Amino acid sequence: MSFSPVSAFAELGSDFADPVDPADFPDLKLRWWNGRWAKEIGLGDLTGTQKEDHFARFGPFEGYPHPPMAMRYHGHQFRNYNPQIGDGRGFLFAQMRDPNGRLLDFGTKGSGQTPWSRTGDGRLTLKGAVREILAAEMLEALGVYTSKAFCVFETGDQLHRHDEPSPARGAVLTRLQHSHVRFGTFQRHAYEQAPDRIEALIGHAIAAYYPELSGLSGPARTTAFLEAVTGATARLAAQWMAAGFVHGVLNTDNLNVTGESFDYGPWRFLPTYKPGFTAAYFDETGLYAYARQPEAVFWALQQLALALLPVGDRDQLVDVLNTFPDAYEREMTIAWCRRLGVAQQDNSGDMVRAFIAFMAASQLPFEAAIFDHFCGEKGRISQSDRDYSGPEYEAFANLFAEHKPERPERLAHSCFMQTDPVHMTIETMEAAWAPVHERDDWSALHNLLSAVEQARAGYDLGNNRIGFLPEETL
Structure with missing residues (x-):
């Protein structure tokens, strides 16, 4: 593929x-260059x-005549509306086609001050940049639709x-993702009572990311757009849960219209299954704890729907929001079956619930238990010295045995020749950072x-099917 920038936003x-x-x-000093993705977009x-x-x-x-652009948006930050924010230490640098x-x-992070920096210096620490690299790389390996x-x-x-x-030490990061149009982008223009701008944003997002909706107009187009974003966001929440990932700051300016995971400030991966596990030290109430993430993104979708209300039909938008719980349950089953390497079937939801119950009871290492069970009961279980026993495990194992492994050649x-999988708990991240510091x-x-x-290649979870590459290239 040859690189060719385009103007859209x-x-x-x-x-x-x-x-x-x-x-x-x-x-x-160049510290990180994503050669794999540079090659894919023609910059290798x-x-x-x-x-x-x-x-x-x-x-x-x-061929790209535009200067860097600090994008305008608002957002709910820990459910308090903030009309003073926007790109405060980053900008949209360029766009292209996948x-x-x-x-x-x-998009950048740490690239200097903008009109929305307020009292900030617009910079990023090197450790913050390294944390972004590690989060994005690990999430991609675990099948999450993530920025790079x-x-x-x-x-x-x-x-x-x-x-x-x-x-x-300071650093500047460039991330690659499909969209930096946030829920908060719509909120800003609703706050400023500018329905024409909301319509323009919807039109931009549909043309860029949901072209199948391009024949619609008026409230029907708004409804279909919210439906698409709701489905994408339900998928993202489920993928986070199956990855054992805690985003940390699920404000409405950190969720976008394509359902991509991005902006890795405070984040954590679960060491063991703990519903109340939080990533940010300042999340004192556990608002964005691991098990509350689906609730958090659903609440954010409601704020997006309110921002779309000036150009939509209230009853239709409410009907779309009401589809989220079922959509999330479907996506949870899909995400967990992919993580366990088995084909989905009618009782897969029961199997997923049984596995979570076992993980909660056993407190085994989160990533290791998935690793041991990858690709079915004939996978690594017999080689592991971890304790797979007890009534909760029996309930899961009986359902798991009915599931066919998917691509067991993996x-x-x-x-899979090693005893333990790579994981990205805070201790792992800090141990890798300490020698740098x-x-x-x-x-x-x-x-x-x-x-x-190595794990990304081994698991081969097919996250690119919903990411940057067409299926036939896998």
Whole structure:
């Protein structure tokens, strides 16, 4: 595929974003380059100088005439409405098409101040950038539809943060994802009583991501758009749960119209099954705890529906929202069957519930239990020394035995030759970061990322079928 930038969001006009200048960084070092995805979008042959020009200095691509744009949005932050936010330390840098023709964004984090920075410095710490890389890579390996950490440069900045040892090393991240149009983007224009802008945003999103809806108009189009976003968001919530992932900050500005997982500030993966497990130290009430994530995204969808109300039909929008619980249950079954490597059948929902009950009772390592059972009862279970017994396990095992393994040849992959799977608990992440912080030693981090890549290839969960690549390329 050859790289060819396109203009789409910029054509919406000046009400949707503000042109900004990127920061001028004192000293640049390339720390991460996503070669796999660079190749897929036609940027695999960039030189080191070109990488720096485009992804650290943010010089424009040939054929893309727009400056970086700080996108305008509002949002509920821990359910308190904030009309003072927008892209405060990032911008939309460029857009292109994926191999299926869908729009793709290059968005940044840590690229400098914007009109929406308020009192912030617009910068990102190197540890924050590394955390973004690890979250995105691990989630992709586990079958979650996620943004990709595309490029990270260390910037030479010395930053002061209250939640990291200061001064902290600075970095700038470029992420690749289909959309940065958030629920909060619609909320802003509803707040400003601009139904024409809401209509324009819906039209943009449908043309870019849901072209099958392009023949609709008026309230029917709004209803169909909400239905599509509801389905995508239900899928995302289910994939997080099956991955044992806790996003940490499920505000309405951190959920987008394509149902992609993105913006990895505070996050955690479960060590064991704990419904109340939280990712953010400031989430004192557990609003975004692991088991409350479906509730959180459903609440956010309700706020999106309210923002769409000026151009929609109330009763129809409510009817769409009422489909979320069933959609989420369906997606949970799909996500868990994929994670366990078995084909879905009529009693798969019962099997999933039995497995969760066993995990809650046993408190076995979350990722290891899935790893041991991958591709059915003839998989790794007999090789494991973990305790698979008790009434909860018997209930699960009886249902699991009825499920056919899906592509059991995957078990021949080298990642299944080891005793334990790679996982991304906080201890794992900190152990990989510590040598970087202490002596600029990146070997542990590179080893961890190599293990994650090995797991991605071994599990081969097909997340690209709903991500960037067409099915026939898998």
